[in-house]
Amino acid sequence: MSNSSPASVHADPHSVSTLLNFHDLHRHSWEPPELGEMLRHQLNAPLQMGLGTLSAEVSHQLRASSDLSPLLTLGQLLAHPQPPLELLKLVKRFAKTCKSDVHNPLPPKLVMLLYYVSIAAALVRLGQRISELPDPRLRRGLRWLAAQAWVTPEIQTLLTEAMNQIPVSTGEAAPAEPEPLAEPIME
Numbered sequence: 001m002s003n004s005s006p007a008s009v010h011a012d013p014h015s016v017s018t019l020l021n022f023h024d025l026h027r028h029s030w031e032p033p034e035l036g037e038m039l040r041h042q043l044n045a046p047l048q049m050g051l052g053t054l055s056a057e058v059s060h061q062l063r064a065s066s067d068l069s070p071l072l073t074l075g076q077l078l079a080h081p082q083p084p085l086e087l088l089k090l091v092k093r094f095a096k097t098c099k100s101d102v103h104n105p106l107p108p109k110l111v112m113l114l115y116y117v118s119i120a121a122a123l124v125r126l127g128q129r130i131s132e133l134p135d136p137r138l139r140r141g142l143r144w145l146a147a148q149a150w151v152t153p154e155i156q157t158l159l160t161e162a163m164n165q166i167p168v169s170t171g172e173a174a175p176a177e178p179e180p181l182a183e184p185i186m187e
Contacts, residue, residue: 030107036150038110043075043152047087053097054090061086074114078121078158089130091118109148116141117155120162135166142166 030038048058048070062070065084069076074091077083095115098106120142122130131138145151146159 030109032148032150034150035107035109035148036152038107039113039150039152039155042110042114043078043155044073046071047074047077047091052094054094057090058087061090075154078117079154081125083121083125085122085126085128085130088118088122088126092130109150112141113145113148113151113155116145117158120158123162123165124158135169139163139166139168 048055048062059070061084062068062072068080068084077087077091092115095111095118098111099108099115116138119129119131119133119138122128133141142159142163146156146163151159
């Protein structure tokens with residue numbers, strides 16, 4: 001009697017190697033309620049903990065600002081009437097880092113929201129542009145995210161206010177009805 005099973009004797013090496021590929025294990029199709037819970041967690045977590053590898057830079061920025069708590073949350077940063085521009089840039093950088101990291105545990109839609117909401121807060125609260133995305137693409141991303149059921153009303157308002165501040169260029173018609181959008185692009 002042989003020690004090997006018939007399946008293992010005739011297994012295709014490529015099929016066996018794909019069984020060992022763990023890169024997509026963390027990819028999951030998150031439902032809107034789950035995304036909403038994760039968003040609320042991100043908004044309520046201290047910023048220096050929520051931005052992982054950028055925590056030292058966040059800590060430095062918080063110490064440099066005398067009117068901000070060292071336990072400032074992302075939600076408080078986004079609601080602040082004059083948030084420090086450098087902190088908003090760090091949130092954007094964190095999102096870009098997460099997007100390119102295959103081992104990042106955050107859902108891509110949540111990462112995309114962090115990217116766009118940091119841009120929106122800089123535009124609405126400070127009148128500053130921190131993205132080089134062309135206006136139509138920026139507006140498309142803001143509109144898509146503002147329409148998501150899992151996004152909090154406060155964040156939806158911020159995204160909509162930012163979208164309304166971006167001028168519609170000549171030859172670009174503002175849609176009367178939001179067209180069905182694929183997920184926006186991050187650069």
